[in-house]
Amino acid sequence: MKLYSAHKAPNPRRVLMFLAEKGITDVEVVNLDLSAGDNLHEDFRRKNPMAKVPVLELDDGTCISECGAIYRYLEERVPEPALLGRTIMEKTLIEMWERRAELSFMLTVGHCFQHTTGFFKDRMTPIAAWGEESGLLARQFLPLLEEQLTGHDFVAGSEFSAADITVFCALEFAKLVGMRPDAEEFPALVAWYQGIKQRPSAAIF
Numbered sequence: 001m002k003l004y005s006a007h008k009a010p011n012p013r014r015v016l017m018f019l020a021e022k023g024i025t026d027v028e029v030v031n032l033d034l035s036a037g038d039n040l041h042e043d044f045r046r047k048n049p050m051a052k053v054p055v056l057e058l059d060d061g062t063c064i065s066e067c068g069a070i071y072r073y074l075e076e077r078v079p080e081p082a083l084l085g086r087t088i089m090e091k092t093l094i095e096m097w098e099r100r101a102e103l104s105f106m107l108t109v110g111h112c113f114q115h116t117t118g119f120f121k122d123r124m125t126p127i128a129a130w131g132e133e134s135g136l137l138a139r140q141f142l143p144l145l146e147e148q149l150t151g152h153d154f155v156a157g158s159e160f161s162a163a164d165i166t167v168f169c170a171l172e173f174a175k176l177v178g179m180r181p182d183a184e185e186f187p188a189l190v191a192w193y194q195g196i197k198q199r200p201s202a203a204i205f
């Protein structure tokens with residue numbers, strides 16, 4: 001298998017962390033230079049018409065993009081340790097939190113980053129006001145996390161899961177736009193973050 005990735009990019013980091021937690025090592029990582037537009041070339045678009053990383057290319061040439069789909073493939077291939085849940089309720093709650101984390105946090109932090117920094121101004125039109133608004137929307141997710149992590153060890157309940165990976169990678173990304181939850185305001189979130197940071201998979205980036 002090959003993973004098309006990019007240094008310091010938050011979505012590929014989710015898959016790298018997932019692979020590390022699963023102990024899957026037979027993956028060749030190919031790093032693209034996103035700022036140089038490696039992902040925009042026709043040959044890469046044939047792997048993912050969305051022109052985004054990560055892409056997991058299987059040995060038969062099948063290309064899987066979207067982190068959630070890659071998570072699913074890897075979970076089915078290597079069920080243990082389960083990161084998408086075992087019981088119906090675990091699976092359901094992990095998917096609920098994973099989708100919340102992706103849509104209401106990773107995506108809003110991403111829009112804040114792209115629209116305030118102009119990082120991809122060669123391929124999109126940054127709108128500063130949308131960047132600021134997205135930053136506010138991203139911050140609105142922090143109290144939800146605080147509430148959930150007060151009384152739960154992990155984002156989707158009592159077990160570490162893909163939802164923790166997505167929240168962790170989005171929080172790390174959020175540092176680039178100056179968003180660092182404060183321990184006084186978000187004690188449970190910060191304690192959880194420090195715990196995740198200790199996992200060997202959090203260092204692979």
Ligand SMILES: N[C@@H](CCC(=O)N[C@@H](CS)C(=O)NCC(=O)O)C(=O)O
Binds near residue numbers: 010012052068120
């Ligand atoms: N929904 C996608 C998001 C992928 C994504 O936004 N990838 C970013 C890197 S974190 C990217 O490839 N950006 C390059 C570009 O927009 O040109 C997923 O789950 O994989």
